[in-house]
Amino acid sequence: MPARAARTPAPASSEALLSIGQVLARLAGEFPELTNSKLRFLEEQGLVFPSRTRSGYRKFSMADVERVRVVLSMQRDHYLPLKVIRSYLSDLDAGKDPAIPGAGAGESVQSIIPAARRLGREDVIAEAGATPHLFGDAISASLITPSDSYTEDTVQVLRALVELQRSGIEPRHLRGFRAAAERELALIESALMPISKRGDAASRAKAQEISGEIAGHFETVRGSLIRQALGRFSG
Structure with missing residues (x-):
């Protein structure tokens, strides 16, 4: 496993930095199986380098989000191992213009990965x-x-x-919706911490499955509370 990048505080910038939950929301349409544990795993493998707040929370720039999109697209469309993807990204970072392994000659990541529609x-x-x-x-x-x-x-x-x-x-x-979503994400991360720390593939798969289950249970409880409140209102 590659050495992990140093955790630097999130820079003071006018660019909006995103939490893990916000990154998942942006990429959910293209990669519905993406989870917070998968994002952490990509960081551990030296494929993406989010900054950190002083409290230790990951913050992703738009460049980080696009890098995650590239990695996931290469895995999905070309079945490439992470070691090969890491080497490809290293060449890009060095200013080179490498062809994607297994793709057509001279084919670059910009030409094979369709960009999501961006709107002003x-x-x-x-x-x-x-x-x-x-x-x-x-x-x-x-x-x-x-x-x-x-x-x-x-x-x-x-x-x-x-x-x-x-x-x-x-x-x-x-206004409370954002805070509530962040609290739910923190609860999921806390619940999965013992499993996530193991680091093996089986544990990651289990964490992914459980995180979806927990999110589903949250929806059930939230829906029930709203229905109860509506029932009292109707009565």
């Missing part, structure tokens, strides 16, 4: 049928992370906020 701020607002003011409120409430470009997931979130606004529910009323 105005495009997102138009497709969601929203207003610039609502978009700004969503960012202020931490429901949308500010960026130079956005994905289809952002459009879906903004569409939901448009519908909620029609019922008198504004983004500011949902």
Whole structure:
């Protein structure tokens, strides 16, 4: 196993840095099997190098997210072992233009991995049928992370906020959603810590399975609480 990169604090920058949960949300459409344990494993293997906050939390730049996308695409589409992918990325980092092992001659990662559709701020607002003011409120409430470009997931979130606004529910009323999601992620990470520490393939697979189960149980409890509250309201 390669030596792990030094854990440096997240730099002070205008670029939005993403948590593990936010990275998973961005890549879920392309890689539904991606989990927080898989992201940690890629870091342990020297394939991606997220920065750290002073508290030790991983923070990913947009460049880190694209690097994860490249690694996962090479695994999925070319069945390449991580050792080969690591060597390929090292050549890229060194300024070279290597061909992907097993791909056509001279074929680069940009030519074989289709880029996810990226949308500008105005495009997102138009497709969601929203207003610039609502978009700004969503960012202020931490429901949308500010960026130079956005994905289809952002459009879906903004569409939901448009519908909620029609019922008198504004983004500011949902500020607790982000904190709740982060708390749930922390609970999952804590529960899987004993398994994740083992590091072997079987343990990683088990951790991935359990994390999905825990998330499903959270949804069940949350849904039940909402239904109970709605029942009291109807009564």
